[in-house]
Amino acid sequence: MTAAPLLVRLARGGDAEEVRRIYEICLRTAALGRDASGLVGDPRLLGDVFAGPYLAHSPDLAWVLAGEGGEAAGYILAVADTVAFERELDRVWWPRVRARVAGPVEPGSPDAWLRSYVDDPPHTPESITGRYPAHMHIDLLPEAQGGGNGRRLCVTVIEALRERGVPGLHLGVNARNTNALGFYEHLGFEVLDDGPDTKILGMRMTP
Secondary structure: OOOOOOEEEEEEOHHHHHHHHHHHHHHHEOOOEEOOOOOOOOOOHHHHHHOHHHHOOOOHHHEEEEEEOOOOOEEEEEEEEEHHHHHHHHHHHHHHHHHHOOOOOOOOHHHHHHHHHHOOOOOHHHHHHHHHOOOEEEOOOOOOOOOOHHHHHHHHHHHHHHOOOOOEEEEEEOOOOOOHHHHHHHHEEEEEEEEEEEEEEEEEEOO
16 A cells, blocks of 8 residues: 655644654754764754754744654755844844753763854855855655655745745755755755865755
């Protein structure tokens, strides 16, 4: 019997159970697409960094892949104006996360890296945001990968941003993730910053 197709729908950022599930997906895909549960001491911290800010501050550009039962198996999270988004997180989101995670952390651990991100959040350079102001994150559980699901999520975001007149979209990809790099190349992204650890890719959506 063929499994029912996964459907794309808006994420329910106000639903605590859906937020928990999105955080779980973030954790289970954080190690180059594999489960990072055994690598971090605070399983919530990855979601606080890479998922929660979008659900709270850009909910109209957050979608999930879900089956008939409604539980998410993947998501895509986007922001139309990265500069404004980062400014809002500096003002509201990061102080709340710092208050939650205050305390000692093991030096050199993944938690320490995440804590450094929370304590001193990176800001996207104007050389990127000037022409590619939007950005996105996408994560799919293994059972949701393939079958065009990732493409459907990306197209959903691209079409939504084009409707808003956003001129360009960017994202970061681990330089070792060759499958992801090939996937985005086929979608029409090009390399903007060829860093040794992270490559920044971009797509122009208006002339």
